Amino acid sequence: MRLHRNLVFATVDALAEIFNEGNYADKVIEKTLKRDKRWGSRDRSFIAETTYDIVRWKRLYAEIAEVKEPFKREDLFRMFAVWCVLRGVQIPDWPQFEKTPERRIKGKFDELSKIRKFRESVPDWMDEIGAKELGEKVWTNEIHALNKQAPVVIRANKLKTTPQELAKKLSEEGIETTNLRNYPEALELKERANIFRTAAFKDGLFEVQDASSQRVAEFLDVEPGMRVVDTCAGAGGKTLHLAALMANKGQIIALDIYGNKLKELKRRAKRAGAHNVETRSIDSTKVIKKLYGTADRVLIDAPCSGLGVLSRNPDAKWKLQPDFLDKIRNTQLEILEQYSKIVKKGGKLVYATCSVLPSENQQQVQKFLKTESGKEFKLLREKSILSSESGYDGFYMASLQKE
Numbered sequence: 451m452r453l454h455r456n457l458v459f460a461t462v463d464a465l466a467e468i469f470n471e472g473n474y475a476d477k478v479i480e481k482t483l484k485r486d487k488r489w490g491s492r493d494r495s496f497i498a499e500t501t502y503d504i505v506r507w508k509r510l511y512a513e514i515a516e517v518k519e520p521f522k523r524e525d526l527f528r529m530f531a532v533w534c535v536l537r538g539v540q541i542p543d544w545p546q547f548e549k550t551p552e553r554r555i556k557g558k559f560d561e562l563s564k565i566r567k568f569r570e571s572v573p574d575w576m577d578e579i580g581a582k583e584l585g586e587k588v589w590t591n592e593i594h595a596l597n598k599q600a601p602v603v604i605r606a607n608k609l610k611t612t613p614q615e616l617a618k619k620l621s622e623e624g625i626e627t628t629n630l631r632n633y634p635e636a637l638e639l640k641e642r643a644n645i646f647r648t649a650a651f652k653d654g655l656f657e658v659q660d661a662s663s664q665r666v667a668e669f670l671d672v673e674p675g676m677r678v679v680d681t682c683a684g685a686g687g688k689t690l691h692l693a694a695l696m697a698n699k700g701q702i703i704a705l706d707i708y709g710n711k712l713k714e715l716k717r718r719a720k721r722a723g724a725h726n727v728e729t730r731s732i733d734s735t736k737v738i739k740k741l742y743g744t745a746d747r748v749l750i751d752a753p754c755s756g757l758g759v760l761s762r763n764p765d766a767k768w769k770l771q772p773d774f775l776d777k778i779r780n781t782q783l784e785i786l787e788q789y790s791k792i793v794k795k796g797g798k799l800v801y802a803t804c805s806v807l808p809s810e811n812q813q814q815v816q817k818f819l820k821t822e823s824g825k826e827f828k829l830l831r832e833k834s835i836l837s838s839e840s841g842y843d844g845f846y847m848a849s850l851q852k853e
């Protein structure tokens with residue numbers, strides 16, 4: 451691979467913004483890619499993938515390059531040089547890369563690879579919590595899996611198509627996919643591509659949704675005609691899946707504390723042809739109280755650490771803080787206690803997170819079952835999905851019934 455100067459410089463600029471200004475990697479990359487209209491798809495994927503790679507391996511690369519935050523521009527070039535050496539990419543003969551110590555880089559890599567927190571490039575506190583909660587062996591495998599680049603999985607929108615029909619249409623647009631066994635609506639892309647540009651996407655034939663995430667709406671056991679409340683709907687990944695499973699019949703009320711996310715949900719619902727979705731912004735406790743005792747199904751896709759989705763969101767390793775984890779656990783429990791009251795007698799509640807930590811998952815459900823609201827529920831089943839076992843995101847879901 452020959453490196454192009456403007457692509458490498460764009461990558462280094464993006465890294466400076468992510469690491470030193472604390473901006474979100476996806477937003478920075480989106481902005482960077484707009485910088486030059488002449489960049490083709492290969493150029494764009496070089497910038498996106500290299501930036502994500504260096505974000506993912508920040509701790510390891512910084513340690514090898516012997517640089518510390520806040521990174522100076524020359525530090526970022528040194529980290530880039532580490533990326534080149536470890537990837538087997540020839541180092542350009544530019545002044546920024548003069549005297550790159552290739553053998554030393556390889557030697558330091560071998561030495562640091564013996565220690566998990568360096569090898570897997572995670573902060574000390576995260577490595578400790580992971581090992582404490584999951585056990586050394588499971589955490590070692592899990593963090594390894596979470597450091598792999600996530601595959602692109604889409605969900606065929608059954609309101610408009612079938613996975614077979616969709617695969618054919620995408621193939622006609624030059625995008626090859628494979629069916630995923632045991633995930634009835636999912637297709638995985640054989641190669642990464644900008645699928646948002648396809649006619650199939652614009653026509654609402656699919657949504658990008660990880661395979662594990664597709665398990666959540668299924669877990670809710672919905673039927674057409676039901677009244678369903680999706681309490682933490684965000685931009686509606688699961689809401690749209692629920693609408694498809696309910697064949698557009700019945701009612702879905704999508705809630706969130708952020709109105710802008712619900713706006714995006716509405717746009718997506720329109721594209722997907724989901725007509726049974728109504729959005730309500732939670733701007734006071736009244737919004738929730740009005741719904742008490744009214745829903746056949748309630749989904750709490752709770753805010754969480756996101757530790758199960760590090761492979762698609764590697765900068766969360768550096769953005770997450772231990773005190774946030776404490777705060778979010780309290781929020782999860784409060785949400786469970788409050789929103790569970792929306793379920794009517796005999797109805798079901800699904801609590802889900804994209805975390806692999808038991809303290810956000812099964813332990814929260816056990817705590818909830820002991821509370822005043824929780825005493826009315828019994829746990830029907832629960833599922834923990836590890837990325838190291840499934841090959842997709844880490845998730846947790848529990849189904850509870852109100853007696």
Ligand SMILES: C[S@@+](CC[C@H](N)C(=O)[O-])C[C@H]1O[C@@H](n2cnc3c(N)ncnc32)[C@H](O)[C@@H]1O
Binds near residue numbers: 708754
């Ligand atoms: C895991 S995300 C939801 C993802 C979404 N369900 C999907 O499938 O695309 C959690 C959501 O909870 C929302 N949230 C945070 N605190 C909340 C609260 N107290 N009540 C309702 N929603 C909340 C966040 O804005 C965020 O959109």
